[in-house]
Amino acid sequence: MAIDRRREAAGGGPGRLPPAAEENGALPPGDAAASAPLGGRAGPGGGGDIQPLPAPHAAGGPHPSLLLLDYDGSVLPFLGGLGGGYQKTLVLLTWIPALFIGFSQFSDSFLLDQPNFWCRGADKGAESAGVTATGRWGGGDLANGTSPPTTLFPTAAWGTAGPLGNGSGADGGEAPPLPSPPDKGDNASNCDCHAWDYGIRTGLVQNVVSKWDLVCDNAWKVHVAKFSLLVGLIFGYLITGCIADWFGRRPVLLFSIIFILIFGLTVALSVNVTMFSTLRFFEGFCLAGVTLTLYALRIELCPPGKRFMITMVASLVATAGQLLMPGLAALCRDWQVLQAFIICPFLLMLLYWSIFPESLRWLMATHQFESAKKLILHFTQKNRMNPESDIKGVMPELEKELSRRPRKVCIVKVVGTRNLWKNIVVLCVNSLTGFGIHHCFARSMMGHEVKVPLLEDFYADYYTAAGIALASCLAMCLAVRVLGRRGGLLLFMILTALASLLQLGLLNLIGKYSQHPDSELQLKLAVGMSDKVKDKFSITFSIVGMFASHAVGSLSVFFCAEITPTVIRCGGLGLVLASAGFGMLTAPIIELHNQKGYFLHHVIFACCTLICIICLLLLPESRGQSLPESIPDGEHYTRQPLLPPRRGEQPLLPTHAELKDYSGLHDAAAAGDGLPDGATANGGRPM
Numbered sequence: 112m113a114i115d116r117r118r119e120a121a122g123g124g125p126g127r128l129p130p131a132a133e134e135n136g137a138l139p140p141g142d143a144a145a146s147a148p149l150g151g152r153a154g155p156g157g158g159g160d161i162q163p164l165p166a167p168h169a170a171g172g173p174h175p176s177l178l179l180l181d182y183d184g185s186v187l188p189f190l191g192g193l194g195g196g197y198q199k200t201l202v203l204l205t206w207i208p209a210l211f212i213g214f215s216q217f218s219d220s221f222l223l224d225q226p227n228f229w230c231r232g233a234d235k236g237a238e239s240a241g242v243t244a245t246g247r248w249g250g251g252d253l254a255n256g257t258s259p260p261t262t263l264f265p266t267a268a269w270g271t272a273g274p275l276g277n278g279s280g281a282d283g284g285e286a287p288p289l290p291s292p293p294d295k296g297d298n299a300s301n302c303d304c305h306a307w308d309y310g311i312r313t314g315l316v317q318n319v320v321s322k323w324d325l326v327c328d329n330a331w332k333v334h335v336a337k338f339s340l341l342v343g344l345i346f347g348y349l350i351t352g353c354i355a356d357w358f359g360r361r362p363v364l365l366f367s368i369i370f371i372l373i374f375g376l377t378v379a380l381s382v383n384v385t386m387f388s389t390l391r392f393f394e395g396f397c398l399a400g401v402t403l404t405l406y407a408l409r410i411e412l413c414p415p416g417k418r419f420m421i422t423m424v425a426s427l428v429a430t431a432g433q434l435l436m437p438g439l440a441a442l443c444r445d446w447q448v449l450q451a452f453i454i455c456p457f458l459l460m461l462l463y464w465s466i467f468p469e470s471l472r473w474l475m476a477t478h479q480f481e482s483a484k485k486l487i488l489h490f491t492q493k494n495r496m497n498p499e500s501d502i503k504g505v506m507p508e509l510e511k512e513l514s515r516r517p518r519k520v521c522i523v524k525v526v527g528t529r530n531l532w533k534n535i536v537v538l539c540v541n542s543l544t545g546f547g548i549h550h551c552f553a554r555s556m557m558g559h560e561v562k563v564p565l566l567e568d569f570y571a572d573y574y575t576a577a578g579i580a581l582a583s584c585l586a587m588c589l590a591v592r593v594l595g596r597r598g599g600l601l602l603f604m605i606l607t608a609l610a611s612l613l614q615l616g617l618l619n620l621i622g623k624y625s626q627h628p629d630s631e632l633q634l635k636l637a638v639g640m641s642d643k644v645k646d647k648f649s650i651t652f653s654i655v656g657m658f659a660s661h662a663v664g665s666l667s668v669f670f671c672a673e674i675t676p677t678v679i680r681c682g683g684l685g686l687v688l689a690s691a692g693f694g695m696l697t698a699p700i701i702e703l704h705n706q707k708g709y710f711l712h713h714v715i716f717a718c719c720t721l722i723c724i725i726c727l728l729l730l731p732e733s734r735g736q737s738l739p740e741s742i743p744d745g746e747h748y749t750r751q752p753l754l755p756p757r758r759g760e761q762p763l764l765p766t767h768a769e770l771k772d773y774s775g776l777h778d779a780a781a782a783g784d785g786l787p788d789g790a791t792a793n794g795g796r797p798m
Contacts, residue, residue: 213432343395352685367400375454522682545663546694556653610656
């Protein structure tokens with residue numbers, strides 16, 4: 112009787128037993144209220160059935176109505192889905208800032224590009240004999256504190272010399288051919304100068320490097336400036352994600368906009384490189400808040416069938432910002448004007464305070480029903496909807512729940528789950544691998560070991576990378592449409608692994624067998640052919656690798672946004688985006704050490720791709736599914752078979768209905784009483 116009373120208090124009714132979970136992670140038909148979006152049903156009195164992982168109850172009452180928690184099935188259709196004019200306006204407002212974010216993310220390629228430099232007042236051709244376009248040989252060895260500069264893709268050729276800054280006396284002639292690396296004495300003599308002239312390749316007359324002479328012994332400060340933005344992004348993703356789950360998406364977005372304006376504009380007024388690097392850290396922190404909250408708001412506004420398309424449009428807009436950056440640099444001419452031009456468009460986003468609402472999905476998931484009611488009425492007014500169109504009765508149910516206390520959750524709660532933490536960790540490793548190995552492919556294609564004249568120009572490097580990113584976004588749309596989220600991610604990860612392994616193994620194999628010819632003439636021909644073949648294969652594998660690794664990183668972030676519950680979605684997104692930041696951080700670290708350890712760096716990430724291929728099979732498929740709203744929803748979001756089962760095919764495990772019927776065994780046991788000695792129940796004899 113005590114057990115029955117406890118079951119009645121839980122809302123399950125007397126004598127009811129919790130149903131067992133069905134195969135492949137499917138929800139039982141009577142699951143809890145928090146699992147309503149995935150197919151649960153209400154128990155007596157609006158309560159939920161007993162479940163293996165119950166959600167925390169509100170104070171003094173059962174779970175909210177399943178109708179309110181089924182956002183994609185009841186609330187969103189009531190508001191008109193994405194067909195409402197107000198919803199379309201909000202989606203458009205999340206696309207526009209993606210252009211500004213693209214400007215900021217790729218600004219380092221112009222502000223911190225290492226230009227050609229030579230001693231001021233000396234002959235350009237003579238003094239630059241030991242200085243490359245990346246300054247790789249201009250400052251001595253690493254013991255003297257020098258390091259290669261950080262461009263988007265380090266090159267070893269002069270390229271097309273841009274405008275000359277810092278009082279250059281050059282006549283504007285063509286840059287000299289790539290010299291051979293000087294010895295240590297030549298490096299020391301080149302760095303004995305007290306002033307340098309610069310040939311900037313990015314369209315600017317002056318950038319950060321030329322303003323504060325960040326060459327030779329001061330070249331390491333360029334990498335610190337690079338680190339500051341990336342480290343700011345990493346900390347920003349982690350911290351603003353947790354804050355957005357607790358206080359809401361809108362406050363984090365608006366405060367991030369305000370502070371990115373303050374810090375971003377102050378960067379343009381920096382008086383030294385230390386001030387520049389410090390302010391770039393805070394600029395990156397605020398940029399992470401803007402990026403993350405807009406991503407989450409975009410996902411939470413859309414119905415299941417439109418989420419990926421809306422996200423891909425935002426990615427294409429950010430790629431457009433990448434493509435427009437060289438034109439902006441040529442227009443602004445000075446790095447301070449360029450920095451101000453990049454940040455000033457965020458002033459338009461101050462208007463979001465009055466026109467962009469809080470995420471209605473987040474309000475409903477955290478049981479803030481009073482604020483949700485006001486926002487629903489605001490939506491119906493903006494869309495000029497008739498309240499009588501509420502066929503499912505969302506508003507009457509909402510009226511009953513207005514007194515409920517809010518229930519907010521932090522991302523640390525995911526530690527106590529069984530499936531959700533595993534899914535997030537797998538996607539974090541995928542994101543880290545995708546963005547980390549992308550630099551390996553970029554350096555293989557545009558580094559100093561590939562002597563391709565087209566790729567020795569800064570603009571060719573830059574637009575090649577942007578074109579590959581654009582093609583990757585378009586290919587993702589097709590792959591995800593055909594194969595789904597998990598299948599598309601698995602396909603691109605396999606392509607990344609193949610490109611990496613072939614580049615590491617096949618190219619070395621070609622060089623090995625070319626060293627064993629029959630004669631000296633064949634030796635020369637073999638060496639020449641080997642170099643040409645290796646260069647061609649290296650470029651091909653690098654393009655495929657950059658193409659596939661970009662898709663892996665982007666799909667990992669989107670996948671996490673879909674399978675992470677609404678109550679902790681920003682926290683989960685912050686973890687995956689921070690992992691992507693760690694992957695990107697490996698690029699300036701390798702360049703800081705003068706490319707030492709590059710091969711090991713590539714080998715480690717190649718091994719990670721093989722591990723990721725196995726782990727991807729553990730993820731669920733989220734295409735066409737409702738977003739999980741609570742942690743129990745995300746916990747039940749488990750793996751399905753990669754291929755759909757054939758018609759009439761029996762499952763590997765018996766279902767719940769088959770498990771509770773053992774009458775066949777009893778009949779066989781009874782029939783065995785009349786069998787001869789030594790015979791089994793099925794009539795056979797033991798061996």
